[in-house]
Amino acid sequence: MRILISALLGIVLAAPVLAAGGDVSLAGRVIFRIRFPAGGYTVGQRADAAQNRLVTVLSLQEVTPNDVAVRIVNKETVVVVKDELVITADWPTARFNKTTPDKLAAIWAENLRQALSISIPRPPHAR
Numbered sequence: 001m002r003i004l005i006s007a008l009l010g011i012v013l014a015a016p017v018l019a020a021g022g023d024v025s026l027a028g029r030v031i032f033r034i035r036f037p038a039g040g041y042t043v044g045q046r047a048d049a050a051q052n053r054l055v056t057v058l059s060l061q062e063v064t065p066n067d068v069a070v071r072i073v074n075k076e077t078v079v080v081v082k083d084e085l086v087i088t089a090d091w092p093t094a095r096f097n098k099t100t101p102d103k104l105a106a107i108w109a110e111n112l113r114q115a116l117s118i119s120i121p122r123p124p125h126a127r
Contacts, residue, residue, distance in 0.1 A: 022034030022035060022043040022044065022046065022047040023047065024047050024050045024051045024054065024087070025051075026054060026112065026115040026116070026119065027115045027116075027118055027119035029111070029114070029115045030111075031054075031108060031111040031112050031115055032047075032050060032079075032087055032108045032111070033093075034046045034047045034050070034087075034093065035092070035093050035096050036090060036092035036093050036096070038088070038090045038092070039088070046087075050086055050087040053084065053085060053086050053087075054081070054086055054112075056084075057081045057082060057084045057086070058081075061082060063081055063082065063116060064116065065112075065113035065114075065116045065117045067081050067082045068080070068081050068109050068112050068113045068116065069081075069083075069109065070102070070105040070106055070109050071083075073085070073088075076088050076089075076090075076101070077089045077101040077102050077104075077105040078105065079105050079108050079109045079112065081112070086112070087105075087108060089101040089102070089104040089105035089108065
């Protein structure tokens with residue numbers, strides 16, 4: 001039953017990507033804004049990939065804000081959920097935001113934690 005609920009949660013809460021702007025959303029909130037192509041992918045392709053990864057991880061397992069982390073993978077700073085890659089914080093986007101990829105990933109991870117904290121169903125309070 002939890003798997004079904006998690007699957008439905010992921011599908012319902014992951015809003016469509018605004019490919020032109022590269023927005024990745026959850027629960028009606030923009031979590032990441034991809035501004036530059038990287039790794040051979042366009043802005044829209046990167047945003048679509050991140051959105052799809054997010055939907056997949058949310059639909060396959062129970063996720064809490066504590067499952068979101070920033071890691072270094074192949075010398076790049078990434079945001080992961082339960083050790084599954086969601087997005088890579090790239091230098092051009094970091095520079096655009098006057099920061100570093102490490103700090104950008106931390107901001108994106110916190111945005112994702114906040115979105116998860118408001119979108120996770122909670123049992124009703126015992127009376």
